[in-house]
Amino acid sequence: MSSPKKPRADAERNRLRLLAAARKAFGEGDEPVTLERVAREAGVGIGTLYRHFPTREALVEALYRDELAQVVASAPKLLEAEKPLRALRRWMDRFAEYASTKHDMADTLRAIIEAGTVDMTQVRAELTEAVQLILDAGVEDGTLRADVRAQDVVVTVVGACSMRTLPGGPEQLGRMLDLILAGVRQPPS
Amino acid sequence: MSSPKKPRADAERNRLRLLAAARKAFGEGDEPVTLERVAREAGVGIGTLYRHFPTREALVEALYRDELAQVVASAPKLLEAEKPLRALRRWMDRFAEYASTKHDMADTLRAIIEAGTVDMTQVRAELTEAVQLILDAGVEDGTLRADVRAQDVVVTVVGACSMRTLPGGPEQLGRMLDLILAGVRQPPS
DNA sequence: AGTTGATGCGGAGGCGCCTCCGTATCACCA
DNA sequence: TGGTGATACGGAGGCGCCTCCGCATCAACT
Numbered sequence: 001m002s003s004p005k006k007p008r009a010d011a012e013r014n015r016l017r018l019l020a021a022a023r024k025a026f027g028e029g030d031e032p033v034t035l036e037r038v039a040r041e042a043g044v045g046i047g048t049l050y051r052h053f054p055t056r057e058a059l060v061e062a063l064y065r066d067e068l069a070q071v072v073a074s075a076p077k078l079l080e081a082e083k084p085l086r087a088l089r090r091w092m093d094r095f096a097e098y099a100s101t102k103h104d105m106a107d108t109l110r111a112i113i114e115a116g117t118v119d120m121t122q123v124r125a126e127l128t129e130a131v132q133l134i135l136d137a138g139v140e141d142g143t144l145r146a147d148v149r150a151q152d153v154v155v156t157v158v159g160a161c162s163m164r165t166l167p168g169g170p171e172q173l174g175r176m177l178d179l180i181l182a183g184v185r186q187p188p189s
Numbered sequence: 190m191s192s193p194k195k196p197r198a199d200a201e202r203n204r205l206r207l208l209a210a211a212r213k214a215f216g217e218g219d220e221p222v223t224l225e226r227v228a229r230e231a232g233v234g235i236g237t238l239y240r241h242f243p244t245r246e247a248l249v250e251a252l253y254r255d256e257l258a259q260v261v262a263s264a265p266k267l268l269e270a271e272k273p274l275r276a277l278r279r280w281m282d283r284f285a286e287y288a289s290t291k292h293d294m295a296d297t298l299r300a301i302i303e304a305g306t307v308d309m310t311q312v313r314a315e316l317t318e319a320v321q322l323i324l325d326a327g328v329e330d331g332t333l334r335a336d337v338r339a340q341d342v343v344v345t346v347v348g349a350c351s352m353r354t355l356p357g358g359p360e361q362l363g364r365m366l367d368l369i370l371a372g373v374r375q376p377p378s
Numbered sequence: 379a380g381t382t383g384a385t386g387c388g389g390a391g392g393c394g395c396c397t398c399c400g401t402a403t404c405a406c407c408a
Numbered sequence: 409t410g411g412t413g414a415t416a417c418g419g420a421g422g423c424g425c426c427t428c429c430g431c432a433t434c435a436a437c438t
Contacts, residue, residue, distance in 0.1 A: 006435085007385095008384095008385060008386065008433085008434060008435080009434075009435090010385095010386070010387085010433070010434070011385080011386060011387095011434095014386085014387085032424095034423090034424065034425095035424080035425070035426090036423095036424070036425085039388095044387085044388085045387060045388035045389055046388075046389070046425090046426085047386095047387065047388050047389065047426095047427085047428085047429095048386075048387055048388070050425090050426065050427080051386070051387080054426095055426090056425085110352065113352060113355075113356060114352065114353055114354050114355075114356075121356075124356060145371075148368060149357070149364065151356065151357050151361070152357070152361060152364045152365050152368055153368070155349070155352060155355060155356070155357070155361065155365060156345070156348075156349055156365045156368055156369070158352070159345075159348035159349045159351065159352050159365075160344070160345055160348045160349075162348065162351075163299065163302060163303060163344060163347070163348050164303055165303050166302075166303075166344060167302060167303075167310075167313060167340065167344070168338070168340050168341070168344070172340070172341060172344065175338065175341045176341050176344060176345045176348075178372075179337060179341055179342070179345055179369065179372040179373070180345070180368065180369065180372055181372070182334075182371070182372035182373075182376075183367075183368040183369055183370070183371035183372030183373075184368070184371075184372075185376070187371075187374070187376050195405080196415095197403085197404060197405075197414090197415060197416065198404075198405090199403070199404070199415095199416070199417085200404095200415080200416060200417095203416085203417085221394095223393090223394065223395095224394080224395070224396090225393095225394070225395085228418095233417085233418085234417060234418035234419055235395090235396085235418075235419065236396090236397085236398085236399095236416095236417065236418050236419065237416075237417055237418070239395090239396065239397080240416070240417080243396095244396090245395085
């Protein structure tokens, strides 16, 4: 089931080389990463890069899939340690920090949200699931609204995080997340 | 004051031609607008286009400045007709509708929010001012929170609107705006 | 080992964005 | 009207993205 077709050895080798080269290139602090450069550094033709990763986003997504999975996995943990409301806020922060650190991730996340690709859809589903978990806890607990969809929260948060260089400085993102969080709280009325 | 320098006649003529061509090109329903095409259609070199409008966003912004001004101007009117909470929601809708109709506007708005350019900053300020107006009314009225900055609302809304093709379909944007709106409401507690 | 179809590779080339600068045009003044 | 500096014009060319397809390489079978 897990291997419907046998992959060619050289293909897999190149895939790994590309990921390594990309990791290095995106890791280096300074500036814009050319896909051609990644390919060259991997000792591979540009065509090969595109066959393995049809878009720039696909490459970045593959690069950070693990870390993103960690963010997703942090949701239940936060929920153990904190009350749902606070856990949600923490999770948003974690997500935001991650998205802005690897700032290529911001664009990639946008693409993931918008995309129709299967891979992309999966990541999106994982994120939604993480939020849903916290949301459910908050509903049961009575502190969060029941009529909010996790997907809406995810998309809104991604939208917020994908704005680079906020006019109000770095603290603005935190305030925006607070705003969204407030929208999810159960109003006592 | 308004004319520190006298502009050359041909420059102004070309500027108008470019705007006309752009209006036509962006207006036509179908697909992607090439700046080269705009220039050609205006009977002007590509270099001239870029001198008048240093970036694609600058061109689109010039194109829609009027309509955007109308959106800004609608804030006080909505406020006359409705209570602040409802007025804010209406305004968001108006804005969202506008941003998604001319869907080039979405990217442009993002750029405007992020940009450091003077022109851009002004548009941003206008938007913030419109929201501030409604917010103030809501604070006085007691229905909206006093500790929310208009700028945060604007940026969050723009972030939401700039997500094209939401996974949850077109209605999702409305729900996201509801979410943000809920975050601005004064909690009775 | 040899054959062969399937799979993957490389990079030239097309496209759009944007810059740069030699040339043309304008507006002002004598 | 003619001269002159300032201003604007045009488009070639550089760059990165991405596609396309002829050729190379692989692995499975004999």
